[in-house]
Amino acid sequence: MTTKSAALLAAFLFTAAAPLPALAVQKPAATEQKGAxxxxxxxxxxxxxxxxxxxxxxxxxxxxxxxxxxxxxxxxxxxxxxxxxxxxxxxxxxxxxxxxxxxxxxxxxxxxxxxxxxxxxxxxxxxxxxxxxxxxxxxxxxxxxxxxxxxxxxxxxxxxxxxxxxxxxxxxxxxxxxxxxxxxxxxxxxxxxxxxxxxxxxNNLPQAGDLALAQLKTSPTPENWRIAIKLAEQRGNFQAADKVDLFRLQRATNSFQGEQDYYPYVDALITRGLPGEAKAVLSEAFAAGKLDKTKAPWKDLYSSAVTRDAADKSAPNGDVYLGRGDYAKAAAAYRAQVAKGGAGADTANLRLGIALARSGDKAGATAALNAVTGSKAGIAKMWLLYLGTQA
The missing domain is CATH 1.25.40.10 (Tetratricopeptide repeat domain)
Structure with a gap:
């Protein structure tokens, strides 16, 4: 994450301090009962x-x-x-x-x-x-x-x-x-x-992550998704490239809440050569009124994403198809990667699961996500929870 991205990633606390119960004074027993x-x-x-x-x-x-x-x-x-x-x-x-x-x-x-x-x-x-x-x-x-x-x-x-x-x-x-x-x-x-x-x-207590996941199961609101995803990001020790898949989950759950959420996602997409996805994310944010397209850095980032996307002549791969929302082609590309095996199998299974989840194939997505092991298993778990909240 860039320095600017880190600066924009603000704390995600929410206020819910225990309120004091209403004031009342009980009447003490009469003096006669106390022998006084x-x-x-x-x-x-x-x-x-x-x-x-x-x-x-x-x-x-x-x-x-x-x-x-x-x-x-x-x-x-x-x-x-x-x-x-x-x-x-x-x-x-x-x-x-x-x-x-x-x-x-x-x-x-x-x-x-x-x-x-x-x-x-x-x-x-x-x-x-x-x-x-x-x-x-x-x-x-x-x-x-x-x-x-x-x-x-x-x-x-x-x-x-x-x-x-x-x-x-x-x-x-x-x-x-x-x-x-x-x-x-x-x-x-x-x-x-x-x-x-x-x-x-x-207070970032050890049980916060488990409580966040439990809360999601009963109340999968955008706010609760955001908290759970941010906790997973903070505690997962994920590589920068892997965090993109958490940001994609934020996009799927409509749980972005402003600049501090959008910047690391868009910055990571442009840095990793996925300007088409960056353009799509920014376009959604502008349309929803969550970002002001006339102000920096969003104006500049959007211009860069559009320019790079138009100039990109390389052959599309699974990540490009996924970013463009072409989930069928993305799934086919990732299945080919899974078949090859090797070190990239976990990443391929994770993104295969994401593509299938976004396309509505719950059974296929579940199978792919359950196949993810190692450092990426935590992200796969979050996407599996997302599948469980979908009708």
Whole structure:
């Protein structure tokens, strides 16, 4: 690939970060159930705070809250001085007030177990929304320790791990969400699979390639084809000439997304003496509005392809026929090469398979592609997957 081609081949990440679940604060158990009561000394101030909270007098709450906390004598007093702020702060979408109340309530040590886990969960969401990732992580770790089998908590663990640049841990948390949902008899949530896929691809994790192929089997969209092909290109250690056959798969799946995709293909075709195919690819891109034929380098590349194609007087071979879309003649030429055997048999079988696949001969294409071995087998596998997605 040329330097210019490398510069145009941009990253192909797509955004699918795990979203934070909606904010909610569960009401803790009543004090009577805990064998505790508000102290007589604090009762008047807490009652005044309660009245203002019930009336949603949001402007009065800070001062009344401070007065209630100043009058508090016990952890129960302090907890309810904070807890009375939950509902009005949530209704007013006053995140700073809600965060202060929730973290204050946590600090009273009044709640334990799953109730305390819920407060840490809410605090984690609020801290994450404020881009305070370290504090969010501290809260969600506490929540997960207190209530490890809570799917909502694990979903937030995944979101926070992504922000911490810990993609493998984010995937582990999402897999736990899926397992907990399955154990609860819930149907599989396709969003979870997409999140796992996105994290693996965006962070180039080892499982990304397998996940991309699995995604293609259920959803062979142009976007998913592009991701799978680019992963195969990056990880396959293919020779430059072999990559042309991956680019041909992008063409077949209509998965080009702009200059960074088209340039290495067209550049490789012209460099390798296939101007007819380069002309055809560019013509398709111009017609589809994916490239501007009046701008460099496309104007110059197209002119070069047209000129070279018109001047080419050499005898056509399988590659030339394939590039021109004459799949019958291409197949005949490649079959002759296969019959000769030798070092070029794998390339001939691969391109025979491509020609037959493009002509609609699935059985013949499958047989040819399955015969490919060695370094080109990975590309053949991608074309076999393409055959499997065709009606």
């Amino acid at each position: 009561a508000i102290s007589k000394e604090a009762m008047p101030a807490i009652k005044a705070l309660q009245d203002a909270a019930n009336a949603n007098n949001i402007t009065q709450l800070p001062a009344l809250s401070q007065a209630a906390l100043a009058a508090a004598k016990t952890p129960t007093d302090r907890f309810f001085a904070y807890q009375l702020l939950f509902k009005p702060a949530l209704a007013a979408k006053n995140d700073p007030m809600l965060l202060g109340a929730v973290e204050g309530a946590i600090g009273t040590n009044y709640l334990q177990g799953k109730e305390l886990a819920n407060l840490h969960l809410v605090a984690a969401k609020l801290r994450a929304n404020a881009n305070a990732t370290d504090q969010a992580a501290a809260h969600i770790d506490q929540a997960a320790a207190l209530d490890p089998n809570n799917a909502e908590i694990q979903a937030v663990v995944a979101a926070v791990r992504e922000r911490q640049k810990r993609p493998a841990d984010a995937i582990a948390a999402l897999q736990k969400v899926a397992a907990l949902d399955a154990a609860a008899g819930k149907p599989a949530d396709p969003k979870i699979a997409r999140q796992i896929y996105a994290i693996a691809v965006n």
